[in-house]
Amino acid sequence: MRTLFSENILSPPPLPIPQRNPFELTFASTPSLSYASSNTSVQSSPPQHDLLTQYTQQQQQQQEATSSTSGSDGGRLYPVRRKGNPKILFMGLKKSGKSSAQKVVFQRMSPADTLFIEPTNKIEQTSFESFTTIDSVEIPSHLSVHSPDLDHHAVFSNAGSVIWVLDVQDEYLASITALIETALFLSEHYPRVNFEVFIHKIDGLSEEYKYDTFREVRQRVQDELSDLGYGDSNVSYYQTSIFDHSIFEAVSKVVQKLLPQLPAMETLLNKLCSTCRIQKAYLFDVGSKIYVAADSSPSFLKDYEVCSDYIDVIVDIRQIYGWQERRDRHGDSESGGKGDEGSINDSMITLPGGDTYIYMREIDEHLSLLCIMGKGCSVKRRALVDYNVGVLQDALLEVFKV
Numbered sequence: 001m002r003t004l005f006s007e008n009i010l011s012p013p014p015l016p017i018p019q020r021n022p023f024e025l026t027f028a029s030t031p032s033l034s035y036a037s038s039n040t041s042v043q044s045s046p047p048q049h050d051l052l053t054q055y056t057q058q059q060q061q062q063q064e065a066t067s068s069t070s071g072s073d074g075g076r077l078y079p080v081r082r083k084g085n086p087k088i089l090f091m092g093l094k095k096s097g098k099s100s101a102q103k104v105v106f107q108r109m110s111p112a113d114t115l116f117i118e119p120t121n122k123i124e125q126t127s128f129e130s131f132t133t134i135d136s137v138e139i140p141s142h143l144s145v146h147s148p149d150l151d152h153h154a155v156f157s158n159a160g161s162v163i164w165v166l167d168v169q170d171e172y173l174a175s176i177t178a179l180i181e182t183a184l185f186l187s188e189h190y191p192r193v194n195f196e197v198f199i200h201k202i203d204g205l206s207e208e209y210k211y212d213t214f215r216e217v218r219q220r221v222q223d224e225l226s227d228l229g230y231g232d233s234n235v236s237y238y239q240t241s242i243f244d245h246s247i248f249e250a251v252s253k254v255v256q257k258l259l260p261q262l263p264a265m266e267t268l269l270n271k272l273c274s275t276c277r278i279q280k281a282y283l284f285d286v287g288s289k290i291y292v293a294a295d296s297s298p299s300f301l302k303d304y305e306v307c308s309d310y311i312d313v314i315v316d317i318r319q320i321y322g323w324q325e326r327r328d329r330h331g332d333s334e335s336g337g338k339g340d341e342g343s344i345n346d347s348m349i350t351l352p353g354g355d356t357y358i359y360m361r362e363i364d365e366h367l368s369l370l371c372i373m374g375k376g377c378s379v380k381r382r383a384l385v386d387y388n389v390g391v392l393q394d395a396l397l398e399v400f401k402v
């Protein structure tokens with residue numbers, strides 16, 4: 001076959017992507033991992049580990065030297081360590097959807113019920129208890145960042161992220177002006193706080209208009225910030241709606257940036273995926289359906305949706321029929337007694353077509369691992385997957401033990 005390129009021209013091999021050392025965190029003890037694999041070529045060799053470790057150490061030294069406050073590394077945001085629980089502030093103009101967004105995600109309110117939410121007139125804080133406690137705070141629309149009634153220190157000093165909720169179904173120029181004001185205030189006074197923009201109520205726009213509007217808002221904000229000399233400020237944008245999974249995906253990404261365990265979790269999931277040929281692996285918080293980590297392969301909303309729906313099914317079944325007492329893979333039950341090995345809470349389904357499977361395994365009472373597997377990882381390899389997921393489970397429990 002004739003091709004445009006000569007067969008003798010070889011493209012250079014891709015450079016290995018340097019990854020953060022997962023064990024940089026000050027854990028009480030670090031898990032020692034050895035995954036079982038039927039394919040030895042996917043396991044990293046010791047010299048590679050040395051290189052990665054050296055690279056990470058250099059990065060850390062550079063970061064310490066420049067005492068960077070943003071936690072940004074070449075465009076990639078790494079969690080900045082903060083004291084206390086992850087705290088997320090919801091801000092935006094009146095009726096933009098602040099209460100709805102947080103109630104749908106953290107309190108499992110049905111989207112239809114948000115029609116009856118009363119306006120918020122004072123600062124409201126709620127705590128979501130799960131694998132970690134997430135504080136979510138709503139700032140009423142009449143309190144702008146320059147309002148003398150706002151206790152800036154109490155509100156922003158320990159905040160992790162500010163989410164600006166912008167209603168695209170409304171006239172949004174006024175919201176953009178207030179958004180810029182808030183972004184500037186945060187850049188100047190609280191640069192460690194992440195600034196996230198939810199381009200919200202996107203469900204009301206037609207398919208082709210959705211992306212145009214998203215791009216227009218993003219461009220306007222970026223242009224105005226650069227005109228004011230803050231072009232390099234790290235602002236993230238998400239298209240969201242409470243009527244689909246987009247709000248959960250967006251909140252997941254916001255929460256992930258606040259978790260110091262994220263690099264360790266990502267590395268563990270990457271290793272699991274390469275060892276067991278898993279297409280995509282998510283670590284879900286079952287209570288809220290936000291995912292706290294995923295492997296680094298490209299992520300599609302559809303994958304997230306199918307896993308999220310599967311969690312709903314499992315939670316419903318569990319509520320109706322109950323669930324076996326959980327035992328770990330060593331046979332210890334939660335009450336401390338010894339039981340039969342194998343009574344671990346996991347399940348697997350095949351999607352229509354028969355080529356794709358979803359595997360779910362409880363890691364602890366809040367977190368569950370969900371994996372999407374394709375042709376390369378059939379049910380015949382289930383024993384290998386079970387074993388390796390067991391190793392991952394032990395490591396994750398160590399990570400959260402701190």
Ligand SMILES: Nc1nc2c(ncn2[C@@H]2O[C@H](COP(=O)(O)OP(=O)(O)OP(=O)(O)O)[C@@H](O)[C@H]2O)c(=O)[nH]1
Nearest residue numbers: 094095096097098099100114115119120201241242
């Ligand atoms: N179509 C659509 N409507 C939404 C969405 N999110 C919220 N809403 C609706 O927007 C209206 C206002 O939502 P709220 O959550 O009360 O907004 P708010 O910003 O908290 O309002 P205030 O507290 O009064 O400032 C409600 O009727 C919600 O049902 C969305 O994603 N899509």
